[in-house]
Amino acid sequence: MKYVGQGRGFPLKIYVIGPIVLDGPPPDTVDVYERAAPPGCEVEVIFLDRGPASIESEYEEVLAAPDVVAKARDAEARGAEAVVVSCILDPGVPAAREQVSIPVLGPAQVSMLVAAMLGPRFSIVTVLERLIPPLHGLVNLYGHSERLASIRAIEVPVLDLRRNAPQVIKALASESIQAIEEDKAYGIILGCTALSGMGKSVQEVLRQRGYEVPVIDPTPTAIRLAAALAAAGLSHSKLAYPFPPEKRVAGYPDV
Amino acid sequence: MKYVGQGRGFPLKIYVIGPIVLDGPPPDTVDVYERAAPPGCEVEVIFLDRGPASIESEYEEVLAAPDVVAKARDAEARGAEAVVVSCILDPGVPAAREQVSIPVLGPAQVSMLVAAMLGPRFSIVTVLERLIPPLHGLVNLYGHSERLASIRAIEVPVLDLRRNAPQVIKALASESIQAIEEDKAYGIILGCTALSGMGKSVQEVLRQRGYEVPVIDPTPTAIRLAAALAAAGLSHSKLAYPFPPEKRVAGYPDV
Amino acid sequence: MKYVGQGRGFPLKIYVIGPIVLDGPPPDTVDVYERAAPPGCEVEVIFLDRGPASIESEYEEVLAAPDVVAKARDAEARGAEAVVVSCILDPGVPAAREQVSIPVLGPAQVSMLVAAMLGPRFSIVTVLERLIPPLHGLVNLYGHSERLASIRAIEVPVLDLRRNAPQVIKALASESIQAIEEDKAYGIILGCTALSGMGKSVQEVLRQRGYEVPVIDPTPTAIRLAAALAAAGLSHSKLAYPFPPEKRVAGYPDV
Amino acid sequence: MKYVGQGRGFPLKIYVIGPIVLDGPPPDTVDVYERAAPPGCEVEVIFLDRGPASIESEYEEVLAAPDVVAKARDAEARGAEAVVVSCILDPGVPAAREQVSIPVLGPAQVSMLVAAMLGPRFSIVTVLERLIPPLHGLVNLYGHSERLASIRAIEVPVLDLRRNAPQVIKALASESIQAIEEDKAYGIILGCTALSGMGKSVQEVLRQRGYEVPVIDPTPTAIRLAAALAAAGLSHSKLAYPFPPEKRVAGYPDV
């Protein structure tokens, strides 16, 4: 019996929130997001008005979170059927889930779940050593500590990443190979959304080395899963993330 | 910035293996699978030549598994980009992954990962008490024991399920409500793929009761995730599931 | 051999950040904080300029966090030797740890560690059902899921708590007794810092019932531990919480 | 007070199922099984009619499992008091437990439990890298991930193992020493039942190196424990492994 997808749940619209304030044109990772959208799925990328220029610390995550929530609420108001917050620290995701009914996904949670599905242990290769402790926190929070092989870093600041993509890919592949050989990883998560789009190239280097393992590009993967959930009519539990009470708030002119 | 999905990775073809031998016409859950396919995704449902009429035990899972693997290999040979094995015990999934390079997903693993993403604790509501121990085994195997609120059963044999759908839905909703109120679940997995398509109705009963929680329909959800992974070029780790060696096999005429 | 404490590490000064904006006079829990300070320890309580009037959701936690970090930095600049963030969701604690070298403690983390030290399993009795999922998140994050007996709620909004203290104490004791008898708890954490000071009264009701169990008052306990750590010269690992990089931040006039 | 065992529960008969089809004479590991039987215990070794020539993959495990169940049922019918399935992947064990009331033991589960009893952390030294992921799966399934130091492989195909026993023993000892020194193992499980009988030799090499650690020979150990359980009147829970329902099965002429 053969069926062609009738597209139940489609067309649909997904907002990707880049949880940073832009200083110039948007980063070219944005092109990657477009390519991640399935047919019948429109992707709109928006950025913050209040927040940091990039997120490389828990401090910057905290600065980004309030406007992430506001932008998620806006997105739902403008007809979005799902929201993806494009930063590997998943900033503001639980809070945004409280404010809306549509699914809000963070790339860290999605990537770890997908990695856990594709092999018994995975490693995360991120940009900076300093991101390792907060990523450890997320691994614990999301319940994957038994499946984590290691977290490794290539030590390149986020804003320098895309200036020299070939070298970054080489460094990512090199750490991934060590993760496979020394830490016994069977899959790799790219541990920064600014690496979006590099997954396939890293995967190709590993394949040439003889390692056929999944390399997960966090934001594109989160976009695809957001589309899948939204089309299925699935969202986070509002019992777990209820709407917040109305209340006086000071110091946020737009709240 | 707005983008419309270019459908990179689409069109694609997914095979759903019903891991049972048919005695008559296929069950009407098959219609449900069609509706789960995203645009540009063709779904073909196939059944076994060797195996049991339904799976309600680990014994029947074992009888089904060899032909599941053979059918997965056939599916890849015929151009499938992904395979879903439609039974909540995920029969033969690791073995099938060894034989092919395309992603092979089991609805139990997918549903638990999605449930874990949408709330802090979930319950599984299955058909028979006797499925609870093997489902406990899968919960441990997939690493979700800390997130499991409970596994409950409505005690209806698989082959009787669709004769009286309204009563089954009522029973599922009743156990789900107890899972929420007594076991502190924040989301529900329907614990049998023969319940496919009943998720929305159960979710609606819960909503009327005031509980806005995800109710996960295992096979449709697995189909949507399989499409998402296949389109992203992600599959299971061949380092974790390498091709088996060539070897003499007795008693399986078609192997 | 007998020794009298020479007070090495004393006198010292602790700042308690009430992570809310005040609408009128400070809540009378503030008196409780004073009583928690050991001899030679000065406690200063400060509130936010930017944030919500109370914290009953992850959303409000997100609104509070940026100014919590700013106030922690101020506290260190003004000579504080330790900081306690007085809210059971520990808002902004990891981010604040990045910005300073002095210990920053959250009452949830401290209370769970103390409860784990005093008996094999504990329950949390909080104010609202809606706080249960984020508290579950913290239990997982801090690694206590095997020791958690239950999280229960008395269902009274934070701002109403102190209007009728005797009834609140009665409700807390009643849920604690159920936690002991039904959920097999051996200790109780009061799951909201607005309950500060009620611990002794609840403990007394339990004692009359025949249950000699610790009832942990989160903020006073955190103050005492903060003093102990600061005097010992112990703080959080700066390897785990390094200073954030300098970077452009928009929308926070004072950052 | 001194007592001599009256042999309550003895004599008894154990069937060892070699879950492979033989091509010639049985492997000499069979002699080892004999030596493992306690006084008053008869051991009968049987092989499969349907299945692979050896098991080095999850695929081959799946091919073996249906006939393992049939042979376990036969064994009980012929008066066996316990069954051991002699393969480190424990193929078909849960399914066989459903079909019979006598204890059915797999050497992986038994070995891990014995290893956990004799020291705080253990390593598994197996034959092929490709067995490491399924062994990781069993470690998780049986709940030993916190006690696992490592899984290592000597990289020799199963059917070549016994051609050069001295070299295999040397390789096993070498990996065991690395497991002790680098991975902090306190005991070793031989991770393939085709290594049966080599335990003592490996243990001797380790002893000469100064390491007095248990080296567990999986099938002999499982035989001894099967005898102990059967004599004690203990078997698996039929509540957890109930008899399967009667049902049409296709493609298995003898089922």
Next chain:
Amino acid sequence: MKYVGQGRGFPLKIYVIGPIVLDGPPPDTVDVYERAAPPGCEVEVIFLDRGPASIESEYEEVLAAPDVVAKARDAEARGAEAVVVSCILDPGVPAAREQVSIPVLGPAQVSMLVAAMLGPRFSIVTVLERLIPPLHGLVNLYGHSERLASIRAIEVPVLDLRRNAPQVIKALASESIQAIEEDKAYGIILGCTALSGMGKSVQEVLRQRGYEVPVIDPTPTAIRLAAALAAAGLSHSKLAYPFPPEKRVAGYPDV
């Protein structure tokens, strides 16, 4: 191929240490131990010179432990091939393992491992509520917390247990049935070695109720496993339990 056990490793001698001081004749549980010995296995039961009359607290465990170690050393000196310490709190077991090379087993550790082998979750039914916290400690220490369904107590002091065996059996069965029905246990451990010999009777009551589950009698099971390990030449890891250094000890005239 059939083999009759040649009894390799037999005959052997096991010492059971009753970790209490006797006030009169030994308890009749001693008869039970005899019946647990396999053919060719001699069992000698010895009691303490220094210690409490029974063990119902961690305090009494501490009083018993020093002489348990001394008696284990004596047992090895007198030719024992294994030692079982007959108390569900496993008093002095790790310390005794340091002093000897022969296996020293505690019934709690053995029973939990056997229960874990026979079903996915088990309950312990003990004599007194006050034993529940130390048993929780052992469950954590031995790594079974995910498999524990519950610990229940019948509330009868140890020294009264055998005066009214039928009532005790009835109470044990009643708590076991609740463990099965309410706590979802699939097997039962009798949580006090003074209940030795009652396992079969409890199992029979459960069977009549329709529950075919293992009921584990701790000391007899430990004796059978001790015989199995000793005959196999397996003991605890001396790397994990090395001999203690020679050193001055005060206050123990016989040390």
Next chain:
Amino acid sequence: MKYVGQGRGFPLKIYVIGPIVLDGPPPDTVDVYERAAPPGCEVEVIFLDRGPASIESEYEEVLAAPDVVAKARDAEARGAEAVVVSCILDPGVPAAREQVSIPVLGPAQVSMLVAAMLGPRFSIVTVLERLIPPLHGLVNLYGHSERLASIRAIEVPVLDLRRNAPQVIKALASESIQAIEEDKAYGIILGCTALSGMGKSVQEVLRQRGYEVPVIDPTPTAIRLAAALAAAGLSHSKLAYPFPPEKRVAGYPDV
């Protein structure tokens, strides 16, 4: 609002039990304990009449425990408000908790909880390899296995430690650096109470190496926490550690 600590709960008196018998003058670590006492806190250090000269094994722990309990009971009788048992194996702590109502703390449990509070993963650096397995047992018992980076040893006998403090500090720092760089620890626990007072020096060496991490001195930290808990009116749960029953005890003249 500023407050100066009124010293509620102060003055108070803490007994430190050195769980060894002295052969000559007390070790100079005793001076360290004095410095750890906060203002208004008197510390009295007492030693055992029955027990070993030092504790380097589980055997010696067992020899120490009975008199630890007796001394804790004496301490309470003499007006102590808290007790610290100064040995990293926490000998007799649960038993002592049964005998008294005042808090009894062990430095291992306290140190692990403090380390868990200050960073995501910690290592323990102890004196002898042979202490690693019992420390692993405590890590499991106290529930920190997910947070443990490693346990390392400098291989110096306890009684030699203080003869050459500079070399010991150098060795501790060297292992700590390896724990940080190779095992990914973010904090260090000194794994022997005879190292008391060396924490600051080790921390200084690490700081010069660029690692700003907490180095926890177990007994001083336990003294500070004991004072904090006692002043707060918090003690262990008597529901978890009830008073033992009255009972005949043989061989302990003073019990």
